[in-house]
Amino acid sequence: MAEENKTERDRRPPSAQLTRRALVLVAAGAVLAAIATFVVAGFEGADSGSDGGGAGITTTGAVAGEAFGTATAGDCLSWSAIDASDLAKVDCSETHLFEVVADIDLSLYPGAEWGPGSRFPSVMRFTELRDEQCAPAAMDYLGGRFDPHGKFSVGLINPGEAGWAAGERTLRCGLQFSSTTGNLLPIQGRVADQDQSRAWDAGVCIGINNGVPADPVECAKPHAFEVVAVVDMSSQFPGGLPSIEDQDRYLEENCTRLVDEYLGDPEALRNKTLTLFWDNLDYDSWLAGSRRVNCSIGKQVEGGGFSSITGSAKGDILIDGQPPVPPPPLPEGRSLPSPLPGAEPLPGA
Incomplete structure (x- = not known):
């Protein structure tokens, strides 16, 4: 069982903290x-x-x-x-x-x-x-x-x-x-x-510059990631700021469902070798009334940053100029790795 869990972890792309770190610094x-x-x-x-x-x-x-x-x-x-x-x-x-x-x-x-x-x-x-x-x-x-x-x-x-x-x-x-x-x-x-949440509409693609997210572009152009959904957490958490763990549990379930609906196939994300990720809301954002976060998909690279994707994930895509190669089917009875949760903001960000 320990070896099996290790195999699952090895299949995961780099930590979503890299995503958050890049976005915070660029912003x-x-x-x-x-x-x-x-x-x-x-x-x-x-x-x-x-x-x-x-x-x-x-x-x-x-x-x-x-x-x-x-x-x-x-x-x-x-x-x-x-x-x-x-x-x-x-x-x-x-x-x-x-x-x-x-x-x-x-x-x-x-x-x-x-x-x-x-x-x-x-x-x-x-x-x-x-x-x-x-x-x-x-x-x-x-x-x-x-x-x-x-x-x-x-x-x-x-x-x-x-x-x-x-x-x-x-x-x-x-x-x-x-x-x-x-x-x-x-x-x-x-x-x-207005809701001040920094959330883009579903279907928006965020451009890429040297592996770092840039401005919104048409999905037919090279981009870092594609927004698949906006989740409003106000109904689930009507009171005070939920913990990061509670946010992640709620967003993992909802973002996974929404990305499957967006792509039209529960196997599409894995077959396109993409990663699902989201951000978390912190105390300052919650206090200001922000409740909306994006569910997005992209492909992170070792050491931080993103691969360049061309085309909407709803159709055929290129990753760094090459079509993705679907991984081998999982052995029967083995669950898919969990999507990557968002990460807490950097100190002082």
Whole structure:
């Protein structure tokens, strides 16, 4: 019996902790990438003839334009130009890219760093300002219900180098939906009215870059994994945060059933040499109201990361450019290995 169990373990792909580790690290980098886009682009092409002021904010109206100069908590902003020069206020029920949570006037802070003629801050300095000023503001704006591991991240818009040179010292803190690589994805509706779970719709394929998950792509293109289902745990766990063991027991049963339904054959996952995995919700996410997780399938590689898959798992696929070779049938009476559960987040993630 011991030898048989060892054989079953040997057939399992690497631990799902590798999956979680890759996703956590990439997601953390996405926030920095997103704010770097704003810092570099600024608003150099915007109308310099507008003026206005947010609540309690003195704005020069220079370069950044009326929408930036008058935006205050609760306003939603959108743009299409790379440098955000066409930034405009929109109704939050419409598609937008940024929901303002606070406006910050750096001229009210003592010190030469923000004074007349001061140098335009670096990307890293704006990142520090985002963490120091915007992160607490976002938590207050949402009444403490912000999921730090969810689909939304905290962002900051600055007035751009030209606005800074003209004396503009106002910043806008807000919430945004950052993709894995830092691109901003559209939001519809106010963040406070949404489930913040970072869960993709069933059928979405997540792209791959050097073995690491990237942005959503068509499943016909190379990708790291395919989302097969979304599981809402609120009905099973109506009270406090369930333990990781309780989450895994519930998700193993449901994800296994859902992936069989998705693929149309209980043997398809094994025959395609793919692995079923999921994430767990932690205390911060649960406290914020997040209850949804994905059941996904992919193929992990030794040492971490993913193989490149082409094609939806519902049909024929290629793994690293080759069709999968089904493993030999299991001896009669031997059970299939269990799917891989999600892993706890990294410390501090």
